[in-house]
Amino acid sequence: MEKTEDIDLIVNHPKKAINKLAIPIIISNLFMVLNNIIDGIWVAGLGAGPLAAVGFVTPVFLAFVGFANGLGAGANSLIARYIGAEKYEDAGNSAIHSIILSIIVTVIFTAFILVILKDLLIRMGAAEVIGLTLDYGYIVLGGVYSVFIPAMMSAIFRSQGEIKRASYPLMFTAIFNMILDPIFIYVLGWGITGAAIATVIAATLPMIAMIYWMFIKQDSFLQIKLSEYKRDINIYKDILVVGIPASLEQFIISFNSILMNYWLTILVGTIAVAAYTATWRLVAVGIAPLIGIGVASLTVGGAAYGARNYDNMKTALNYGIKLGLISSIVICATFFIFAEPFSYVFSYSADSAMLSERVAEAIRILCFFLLLMPLGVIAGNLFQSMGKGTISLILTILRAFLLEIIFAGLFGFVFNWGDVGIYAGLVCGMAVGSLISYLYINYYLKKHRDYFK
Numbered sequence: 001m002e003k004t005e006d007i008d009l010i011v012n013h014p015k016k017a018i019n020k021l022a023i024p025i026i027i028s029n030l031f032m033v034l035n036n037i038i039d040g041i042w043v044a045g046l047g048a049g050p051l052a053a054v055g056f057v058t059p060v061f062l063a064f065v066g067f068a069n070g071l072g073a074g075a076n077s078l079i080a081r082y083i084g085a086e087k088y089e090d091a092g093n094s095a096i097h098s099i100i101l102s103i104i105v106t107v108i109f110t111a112f113i114l115v116i117l118k119d120l121l122i123r124m125g126a127a128e129v130i131g132l133t134l135d136y137g138y139i140v141l142g143g144v145y146s147v148f149i150p151a152m153m154s155a156i157f158r159s160q161g162e163i164k165r166a167s168y169p170l171m172f173t174a175i176f177n178m179i180l181d182p183i184f185i186y187v188l189g190w191g192i193t194g195a196a197i198a199t200v201i202a203a204t205l206p207m208i209a210m211i212y213w214m215f216i217k218q219d220s221f222l223q224i225k226l227s228e229y230k231r232d233i234n235i236y237k238d239i240l241v242v243g244i245p246a247s248l249e250q251f252i253i254s255f256n257s258i259l260m261n262y263w264l265t266i267l268v269g270t271i272a273v274a275a276y277t278a279t280w281r282l283v284a285v286g287i288a289p290l291i292g293i294g295v296a297s298l299t300v301g302g303a304a305y306g307a308r309n310y311d312n313m314k315t316a317l318n319y320g321i322k323l324g325l326i327s328s329i330v331i332c333a334t335f336f337i338f339a340e341p342f343s344y345v346f347s348y349s350a351d352s353a354m355l356s357e358r359v360a361e362a363i364r365i366l367c368f369f370l371l372l373m374p375l376g377v378i379a380g381n382l383f384q385s386m387g388k389g390t391i392s393l394i395l396t397i398l399r400a401f402l403l404e405i406i407f408a409g410l411f412g413f414v415f416n417w418g419d420v421g422i423y424a425g426l427v428c429g430m431a432v433g434s435l436i437s438y439l440y441i442n443y444y445l446k447k448h449r450d451y452f453k
Helices: 005-012 014-044 048-084 088-123 127-142 145-159 163-187 191-217 233-267 270-306 310-337 339-344 353-370 373-385 389-414 418-447
Strands: none
Touching (some): 005 014, 014 270, 048 270, 088 127, 088 145, 127 191, 145 191, 145 270, 233 270, 270 353, 310 339, 339 353, 373 418
């Protein structure tokens, strides 16, 4: 099987590969973030209650998105390593295993969450808006097939350098949702239920295109033919060795968000949850480039690890962090300077006007969450690229489950800083955890230098 230009780029030109892979991912992620912001703006027009309801469901939904992306990271890492080692038949068979795994997980998770959803949301502190929360949650979480299956197909396309097919569906998901939201929410008068329906339909349409490219058109480097499936339990194991820890990382981050919502409810009330939800949609703008750079580094790092190329692995780490820091500094400064104008987009109606000051205050604190984040994100992705998902998980537990929660609890409750303390604690936890991750991956690569050629 001849190498394509995309494969050659990933294997032999790491900086160019990161640039080429990252830019479409960043653009598609920014579209998704823009979609979330606009979605929040439309829902905010319904009042603080519906916006808070979306805020309670969002961490649960993001946990599923994270699990899907985690499994995708496992598939991406494994396929990229096989491609780097020039084991193309194993790469193709791994892709088929990945699709089957995504279908199995979709069925199990959908059934599970729909059974426990009401009790879960009440325990999260959503009792005050439980009706609105369930109206939104049952539909969005019942449609997670439109998250799991596209995430896995995207990972397969990405692992072989087909970044447009990996990224464009996400972009069109956002575009479709931006079009459907006002129609379903206001024109049809379906309110928060309409927002949920729009979300699922918007994600389903691009998924159909991905199925066509992968199983009907079949013009990719890796030919995905289910008839050539050769069951190998070790392939499932290798995907899950990275995929489960990566997924658990996202669950931990989502748990962190759920806990912050709960603490904000105790300290201030649902208005603080609404402000935090709105602000986090803006912070996600700064996170989107880091995700794109991190995923690109994962693909390049996986190929470098498979080829035992130490220089390319170090390039993936250092160049990825450099790009991430530039992005984070610019976005942090922009949010800090223009906090008030940004806050107005979530407080334009009479029902949400009281959010303006709280959102502006939250923006000015949480923008610093982004500053050192690239150190931790790129380090975690590089560990995943080497198949060391457990190390990445441990570092995430240290940062999001221990440091961020400890600092937030200390500042919010012990120092009695209220919601400001929660935000400041998240910033401190991220900074310390990211520095530790960066120091450890440099130590790890130096210690295991003998593995590489």
